[in-house]
Amino acid sequence: MSRFNRFTQTPKIKVTRKTASGTQYVDWKDVENLRRMMSPNGKIYGRKRLSTSAREQKMIAQAVKRARFMGLLPYTSATL
DSSP, rough: OOOOOSOOOOOOOOOOOOOSSEEEEEOTTTTTHHHTTTTHHHHHHHHOHHTHHHHHHHHHHHHHHHHHTTTTOOTTTTHH
């Protein structure tokens, strides 16, 4: 193993929540967690970086898009 780590270990962000019926969802109103899943330029990080499944990644993308539409998150990096 190399002495130098190419990738820094970041703590895993809990992505999904469960409802009373047991279905998973990503809350679009939780802006702080959604902001951690985005780059400083406003792009959504990939699945490998976030260590999420394909289903969770789709839910993240949908939640970020909803938060952007509602004005909670910016589209560009000008205000991030």
